[in-house]
Amino acid sequence: MKFAYRFSNLLGTVYRRGNLNFTCDGNSVISPVGNRVTVFDLKNNKSDTLPLATRFNVKCVGLSPDGRLAIIVDEGGAALLVSLVCRSVLHHFHFKGSVHSISFSPDGRKFVVTKGNIAQMYHAPGKKREFNAFVLDKTYFGPYDETTCIDWTDDSRCFVVGSKDMSTWVFGAERWDNLIYYALGGHKDAIVACFFESNSLDLYSISQDGALCVWQCDTLPEDLRLKAPTGWKADLLRRQEQEEEEQEEGDERETTIRGKATPAEEERKGKVKYSRLAKYFFNKEGDFNNLTAAAYHKKVHLLVTGFASGIFHLHELPEFNLIHSLSISDQRISSVAINSSGDWIAFGCSGLGQLLVWEWQSESYVLKQQGHFNSMVSLAYSPDGQYIVTGGDDGKVKVWNTLSGFCFITFTEHSSGVTGVTFTTTGYVIVTSSMDGTVRAFDLHRYRNFRTFTSPRPTQFSCVAVDSSGEIVSAGAQDSFEIFVWSMQTGRLLDVLSGHEGPISGLCFNPMKSILASASWDKTVRLWDMFDSWRTKETLTLTSDALAVTFRPDGAELAVATLNSQITFWDPETAVQTGSIEGRHDLKAGRKELDKITAKHSAKGKAFTTLCYSADGQSILAGGMSKFVCLYHIREQILVKRFELSCNFSLDAMEEFLNRRKMTEFGNLALIDQDAGEEDGVAIPLPGVRKGDMSSRHFKPEIRVTSLSFSPTGRCWAATSTEGLLIFSLDARMLFDPYELDTSVTPGQVREALRQREFTRAILMAFRLNERTLTQEALEAVPWAEIEVISASLPQLYVEKLLEFLASSFEVSRHLEFYLIWTQKLLMLHGQKLKSRSGQLLPTVQFLQKGVQRHLDDVAKLCDWNRYNIRYALAVSRQQGMKRTLEDAGLEKAAETSDEDAEMSDDDSLHLLGGAEDAVLA
Template identity: 85%
Template sequence: MKFAYRFSNLLGTVYRCGNLNFTCDGNSVISPVGNRVTVFDLKNNKSNTLPLATRYNIKCVGLSPDGRLAIIVDEGGDALLVSLVCRSVLHRFHFKGAVHSVSFSPDGRKFVVTKGNIAQMYHAPGRKREFNAFVLDKTYFGPYDETTCIDWTDDSRCFAVGSRDMSTWVFGAERWDNLIYYALGGHKDAIVACFFEASSLDLYTLSQDGALCVWQCDTLPEGLRLKAPTGWKADLLQREEEEEEEEGAERETTVRGKATPAAEEQQGKVKYSRLAKYFFNKEGDFNNLTAAAYHKKVHLLVTGFASGIFHLHELPEFNLIHSLSISDQRVASVAINSSGDWIAFGCSGLGQLLVWEWQSESYVLKQQGHFNSMVSLAYSPDGQHIVTGGDDGKVKVWNTLSGFCFVTFTEHSSGVTGVTFTTTGYVIVTSSMDGTVRAFDLHRYRNFRTFTSPRPTQFSCVAVDSSGEIVSAGAQDSFEVFIWSMQTGRLLDVLSGHEGPISGLCFNPMKSVLASASWDRTVRLWDMADSWRTTETLALTSDALAVTFRPDGAELAVATLNAQITFWDPENAVQTGSIEGRHDLKTGRKELDKITAKHSAKGKAFTTLCYSADGQSILAGGMSKFVCIYHVREQILRKKFEISCNLSLDAMEEFLNRRKMTEFGNLALIDQDAAEEGGVVIPLPGVKKGRCWAATTTEGLLIYSLDAQMLFDPFELDTSVTPVRIRAALRQRDFTRAILLAFRLNERKLLQETLEAVPWDEIEVISSSLPDLYVEKVLEFLASSFEVSRHLEFYLIWTQKLLMVHGQKLKSRVGTLLPVVQFLQKNIQRHLDDVSKLCDWNRYNLQYALAVSKQRGLKRPSEPPGSGEEADASEDDDDSLHLLGGGPGHADGPLA
């Protein structure tokens, strides 16, 4: 259980590529993020990433009409059938080619995928008991170029497919006699989207050059006739009918889909005629249409363009409702929820996801990740927030519970190289290549301090002491360490002595000692209380890349360029151990590399280190897809995590693809255009905080937390510990024995039943009788219960009594208890924030209601009944009641 970390959530990236989808209730957006899928709950203000990953970036997502199943297809044609209820993969399938789009039929019985110039219809999984979840029904041919889009009729009888050859094809999902296929032209560019009108075969087609064609069908959906079977099917059908007639059963031949030749002559083939053609670019400017969505009930058409502009039109009159710009980048995907109120936009160039409420013209959701790679991160002391810095110069603060970014600071004009929190958790200090170190206040969301050097320099790292009064930053070009005062912003001193760029800084948590690591193969310890002089210089065998202190300050860890992690005693300047990590830093071969992955790994090293809260383990990450946890004392690898398996990123495979090898060498080295994309490396700085740790990667901010799904993890279990004996002890009111037995069996539901059976006035007595070994386990259970339980006061009483009774004894084991205490503090602080906001809002509402009632009471004696002033006062009273029900404290309030 101690290292049973599982992928928990993906922050920092909200949209990468692919199509957006709303859930069937219209309250959540399903967004593909690289090779993962994130669900944004707009009602509850939460985001959650599904615990699955594809081999390549996701190309399209198809959602079933009931919202229970999703088909996720990546760029390589591999598909995952995912249950959105249990959040697990049910089936894997390969379409043997790149798939452009996938769409379920409205009745949920079939789905269509488009790949190449064909469309394939499959039986929807789960409808029949079949060995293979994906059973091919029909393959439709017609387009001469790649297919681009799909849309179904409401009755699932037909579907339309758009193509790059400027044509749209209407196919019958069944063997209709009067509609096998129908091709529509009229466009001069590739088809972007096609939509059927509600309960009709009328069609709208949109092309890339901004043209909209309205097509009218001369046949209603009910007018489609099933084709009479021929050959052996007809003989079999006739034989069955003869048998039924012999038995006396009367059946109509029209039920079988047969029609008389006269009726077939009267009802001809389905025909389409173009009613109108509209153009979006009326001014003549060249602006490609890139995405579109249509809501059939409210007749709302939403179109997105390459310039970041989107239009809202009412069809079929083509009346313009809105024309707004959300960015200067291409709108890659558009989706409308079931009620037609919210519109989701995805911009792949900026990694931006927007949800727009078009009637009130307000944002429901507006999230954007870092434009370039994330470089550094830091947890807040209570674990509720994470701050990240990127190469785009932005500093973003994320809520670990909701997964949303709630503030972005853009004061830096160049890449951010380091971020850190002060011990209070309300101040963020960042360093940047623009030559400034800035301090940001999380109360007022402003930059209240800017630290600079006498001459321009580039800062590569930053650190703040435990008191929050001293700020230090290391220079990359002048090889100096600068010290400032947080209170005054003045430069206190410049520490010289290093002969190479400063790569890392760290303050001792217990003493005023600063450790600075440099490329000159040394780590220097500076005494902040004694005129900032050098106390020790630790000589290394290679360039230092990262340095960190153990939480108790009694040990120092240094990562060097030769892939080693060395441990030092800072008091005596003696090396206590080392770990060789080269074999654990397995890297892949980039497309443009001329050497193999084995030789390339010789130049790799760990670039970031972080101790666990108890100091027994250390977390290390570098230019690799692996993050390692080592045991410090035993110097062995405890666990290795593979951060990503996305083969769309460069340097993920150890060997190059043979298909890209020619007689002249690697194809990427020959083709000069391939060098423009560049190799994508995966920097992995990580921070570990007790029960969870995070890593900044090319794909975003990955959070790993302890797996809570392990149901049976006993402790000192023997044959006498059974649920029957635990409940018998509860009936005998022997609560201490029942708690001890329950924690030895360690089943969560039984633990909850046992603790909640204790009367609140006996909690203090029971707490004092618990052994010290079980106090930690009870605190850990209480910390996890705060996340889900509604018995807030009851568990707070348990927590208070345990800490008051065993506080002195727990101080001796502060190292091992630190993760539990931090987990407890995080959950209690979250409840404090939520309850305090609710109380403040209620207090303001009551004050407003009292003010209105006093105003009404003052007016009433001087005015006769039924006067205009009294009527106005009653209207004000109604407004106050409406405000109490629907203000920001209401469930729907934060969405606006």
């Protein structure tokens, strides 16, 4: 199971379109990202993308009241019933049409979907196993145009539906005698949202033109009467009542027929009636500042409204008092949600791909994340694997934490698209190249751009590389065909390497030597010696244009991707080709909607544009203009595995065959720009155009892989694609992967060995079973005093497995000192033997370093804080002691001057610590 990489997380995309939801505890936000769904844990500061995907972009998400189930509906009407507890799909369903919104009833027994101009109520799936999880109960008609929104009463007796025909419809979830349906008007534009008041049938309706209507009902929810049954149901009910009367004829008590009332009661309790109490208008700025989203919290009576100009308002209802008004950006707010306590408000902006969670009482951001505005172009892992840096066509450079999944710094110094990013070997400096003619170096300590490298003549840089010492920076030019070399220390241009006759497509330094490999469209790869007057050491002649070049981690091999879909391998010392892989049939490029040729012929023009060696150097990843990423074994030159990055048919070039239903006698239906003039009901005009705008603004992005990178730890790899930054990991798998297993190795035998205090045998059997929980139980049962003896008795092969287990345990376990003792003893006792296999063990050691480094950073911050507190406490106590002594002597004036002296002598007070500070740091 060495290549059992599974989808782990999606970074770089925080919101695309659809509705936002808070979980029932109010601590997490569920956000649709393309055809996937991400859960942002705001309490633990972590994002997690569910390992499931729909065939098209997600349109809406419905969350059950207990937070255990979610219904995810895509643009095509296909639905997934998902368990948020076990993160798996329970049921597939198709609503046979485009669904606009979905909402569960507060009791969790039913849910309503709005589809077209109707509303359909389904029985919600229960906790028992069912043949059909979705059973249609009723279909409600009434609106003439598309329905837009749903809201339920607190007792689940009624629900309200808004429509684009400017009407609001109240329906009964049961067969009520005094409420079948009720239509409300009063608006001049499409209804955006409608909400019931708490424990009442009173409701609010909000339209797109910024009007709010307050409706009052003359009937309480408990006054709704069930309609008397008719037909065979009435006969069945009558027989049951007669049987009950015969059984109780000896008792003298009144029998009331259910569902019936006396004529006097019917006259007194008539049909439900609504009356409009008030109508309010939101302040608008311009003709196109439409109201686009709204949310209402019934307990605190808080109404949040978002507008197309990026402004949102907070109002208190029913008085309509303005609490707050703030502008997020200049793009429309697509979705608004409020958590259960009413403290946090989530905003989604699809135009910028932005997600905000705002705490309105303290007026501060809980979460503020935004992906790249345009597609990502390049990525790089930090040397310890903790961070990923990405560069995009929008000119932004973002740094992501692989553990939390959040972006913690964004650099915006570039004025054009970023073409290449890389880390130095220290991991604290990022070097980027851009089409704006600059190469910039960013410091991750102070988060600033401390070096800017430029060329004598303005040029566009297509790639960048930094040598292993971090002293030499090189960048390739796209227009002048030259390679520029700078010094990191001084920022001066050292040399300009000429010789290529085409644009430079890739640069890579040898990790072990100062040799620079440059790939170009002139069908050559040149090796430059950095220590020998920058002259060309070798020139490798290729059969086609070179698109990417990379060195193996040990520097003993060079891989080149060419335009004819081949990957060639070279020995950089002898300039001899050692192997070749033909990848034309493995790429499997898809067919675009407007292509005139088949996908098979389209693949002939595609090629691999990015390469990456695995951490151990035995395999290579390749990706290009396709949804597939291919993993090849280098020595055997065979395809080991092909990873499908996306199954989202909302992207272009995903189809393998032509859809003949879209072909008409007038041409392809894809040429017709449907719904381009309006985006969710909001007109998108061109500048200077009032009406009759016939221009096309419909854009369907093409699926492609722009960059690949293996983590230095070897446990995961990342790819930048049209979907975002996808991470595939070995840690996300749920596989039984035993090692040298026989019938005598069972969990019971492991625990029996632990009871007999045969710890070495128990650890060896646990590793042969390869179950993490059992291995953890065996290790933690060992007394710390016996760790050294047991470490010495472990075979060499199990030492490597134990080091890998310890590295993964540092990320999740709290037993930090215990696992550090294990690590220290293993490395001290087996260090000399491990050196002989340093190449194969390098990913494991780097994985170990990543976990230790993260804890070191956390503990260092704590120690610095403790040191400051001790210093401050000593200074204050010394000052008070001196002041008290002087006051006792009656020298108040001297006491006043001693205040200043005590403040200046903080450093002297450290001498009184003795070994206290060392103890804190330890």
